[in-house]
Amino acid sequence: MAVERARVIEAVEAARPVVERISAEVWDLAELSLEEVESAQVHVRELEAAGFEVTTGTSGFETAFVAERRFGDGPVVGFLAEYDALPGLGNEAVPRRQPRADGKTSGHGCGHNVLGAALTGAAVAVAGVLEADGLPGTVRVYGCAAEETEGAKVYMARDGLFEDVDACLHWHPWSLAAVMNMRLAATSAVRIAFHGKTAHAGMEPWSGRSALDGLELTAHGLNLMREHVEPTARIHYVYEHGGEAPNVVPDYARMLLLVRDVDRAHVVSTVEWVRQIAEGAALATQTTSEVDVFFGMHDLLPNTPLAERMQIHLEAAGVPSWTDEEQAFARECQANMGLPEAGLFEDVVPLQPEVAIGGSSDVADVSWNAPTMGVVLPTAPIGVSMHTWPVTACGGMSIGLKGALTATDVLVATALDVLTDSELRAAARADFERRTAGARYVSPIPPEQTGPRGFRLPVSAP
């Protein structure tokens, strides 16, 4: 049984002011991961006003929350809202690189202001329908803090917060309109630090042992290892600390490494090899090594019945009808980025066969605990990738808002189907069971770690 299209449109229209307020306010706040205090409060304020019960400080994150509205005993639908910004991507809502007049340097270069707005807006809309029509069900919003760094979803998954959910829905701003019928890579984040012994590098180098030597030998070992891992593995790192001055033998050096592959088992076995490389490098350089695997994510599991249903609703909603001004805005962004001036996307991509993509997302850990599916909608010009200034710019004006309202539409329609169509729920659950094949969910987070570590630690030696 599907809810009528007119009912969906009406519900989205009723929630429009919620989407508009959140989108605008969170764009303005542009708070970074783990600092998104006021942005979270904007969501909480709107949800409480709509009758949701909210708990904050979820799973060790001050800026995470769970909001719920329950109507009797019924199915549960979850919405995954995010609201953190990125450093260095602050921009005025204009089609050129222009710092914000208020001096704020962070910005929503991944569009999480519109992302969160549509998900919270959709939850408010769906709860409104359940209440008005006397339908049973629970609507839950997960306030997913720190998506850009140490994703709260992974901690929430460890705490079992998704286990009773019939379907979790999400979306992401993009330059296209498509259902996210894809797999993403599993990953682990590893900090490797070396401790040595400092000395004057000119007068008495024999008294020192260079921590940087240990780190450089580790990097060499990693790069030799590359030949012998499967082609799906990705290994990338940066040096976070390499010493202070060349005339001082560095007694501390550190890198941040990401290992990705098709699933946890592959990642875990590569990380074990990384540990051995660091131990070997420490022996060779008479230094000591520390390997800290402080964060990780699963591979993202799609869900075929949910993807097929979402595709129907995406095609019904269509892409926003763009004005000439919006198309001109997009083309000017593209010109300033050196991209073809193709404007904004105007089609819906047909449902694609499942493909594996090299990126990762903390949505993956939700997808290992409940049937999960998402959609992307255009909020940025064709060819513009996420984490760039045009995404910030478009997210602060009508292009981003129109994308968000279309996303709200698709999310509301799909959520109402989940809540009212027991066959869809059963099919989604069966697909989930087939993909997880009885495997127990093992959190990538070390058991002793109670909350986020701070992905960007100060680079000075401890």
Ligand SMILES: [Zn+2]
């Ligand atoms: Zn994002």
